[in-house]
Amino acid sequence: MRSCKLPSGAEMPVLGLGTWRMGETGRRRAEELDALKYGLDLGYPMIDTAEMYGEGGAEEIVGDALAGRSIRPFIVSKVYPHNASRAGTIAACERSLKRMRLDRIDLYLLHWRGGAPIEETFEAFYKLRNAGKIGDFGVSNFDLDDMEDAAGLDKGLTGTNQVLYCLSRRGPEFDLLPWMRKRSIPLMAYSPLDQGELLRKAPLRKIADEVGCTPAQLALAWLFAQPGVVTIPKSSTRERVKENFAALDVKLPPKILADLDRAFPPPRTKQPLEML
Numbered sequence: 001m002r003s004c005k006l007p008s009g010a011e012m013p014v015l016g017l018g019t020w021r022m023g024e025t026g027r028r029r030a031e032e033l034d035a036l037k038y039g040l041d042l043g044y045p046m047i048d049t050a051e052m053y054g055e056g057g058a059e060e061i062v063g064d065a066l067a068g069r070s071i072r073p074f075i076v077s078k079v080y081p082h083n084a085s086r087a088g089t090i091a092a093c094e095r096s097l098k099r100m101r102l103d104r105i106d107l108y109l110l111h112w113r114g115g116a117p118i119e120e121t122f123e124a125f126y127k128l129r130n131a132g133k134i135g136d137f138g139v140s141n142f143d144l145d146d147m148e149d150a151a152g153l154d155k156g157l158t159g160t161n162q163v164l165y166c167l168s169r170r171g172p173e174f175d176l177l178p179w180m181r182k183r184s185i186p187l188m189a190y191s192p193l194d195q196g197e198l199l200r201k202a203p204l205r206k207i208a209d210e211v212g213c214t215p216a217q218l219a220l221a222w223l224f225a226q227p228g229v230v231t232i233p234k235s236s237t238r239e240r241v242k243e244n245f246a247a248l249d250v251k252l253p254p255k256i257l258a259d260l261d262r263a264f265p266p267p268r269t270k271q272p273l274e275m276l
């Protein structure tokens with residue numbers, strides 16, 4: 001599996017399983033657990049979750065999916081801003097670890113900026129890192145000005161910035177992504193299929209036919225073609241988990257990348273970071 005280097009030097013896989021909307025109702029639990037286990041069996045090397053998803057329900061499903069496995073994927077989770085104080089971050093991390101029955105989260109992110117001052121959150125992240133409870137730490141939904149604030153702190157982030165980025169939402173390419181690339185901070189693209197919306201767009205479907213892949217595979221393969229970008233599509237069905245994994249094998253020649261640029265043009269001006 002291809003990977004990206006984090007600022008700490010650790011490797012982060014380019015593809016993982018998203019878990020938003022999992023663990024919200026008991027009705028779909030078996031299906032969600034099955035999809036995650038199936039994904040891990042296929043070889044997905046990373047899972048993205050958060051204490052917010054299903055208010056802990058998604059992390060519990062991740063714990064069940066991991067139970068009894070000898071190979072553990074790279075685990076990403078996130079702290080709510082309202083829990084992100086000095087003491088609150090540590091307590092939230094302990095709860096996440098317990099729900100997933102793990103002793104370490106590989107990459108722990110501030111879900112969005114808003115609660116405690118980021119200095120406090122980062123101090124707590126440092127403590128957790130020194131205690132071995134997290135590997136690296138980062139942020140999510142940070143636009144360029146937020147990243148500049150984070151970079152100005154004594155204890156700079158060692159991980160990633162997870163943001164909304166896909167073919168139909170290319171805003172980060174104008175300034176955020178180049179800024180991150182310059183500092184060797186990979187971007188983790190969430191909602192790579194725009195939650196399914198992107199797949200209904202006629203130009204994507206047409207170009208996918210030409211390439212000989214599905215629209216979802218084309219959307220993911222385009223992200224893999226962007227240097228310093230990793231992504232985490234979510235599906236609760238086996239067929240789609242498999243389909244998305246196979247996007248790793250889809251190679252996009254320059255002509256197809258140019259067609260995609262015409263159909264989904266890159267930004268020409270600054271666009272405030274969108275957030276779901």
Ligand code: NDP
Pocket residue numbers: 017018019020021048049111140141162163189190191192193194195196199216217232233234235236237240241243244276
């Ligand atoms: P995605 O872009 O991954 O799309 C998920 C939706 O697309 C689901 O409805 C899924 O349905 C459907 N889908 C998945 N694969 C296919 C396919 N091959 N063909 C057709 N439909 C498909 O959206 P998400 O918002 O879930 O983003 C991915 C992950 O990113 C989240 O799960 C979460 O982990 C993270 N995230 C982080 C945020 C943040 O603020 N940091 C915000 C949003 C997401 P089904 O399940 O029925 O297959």
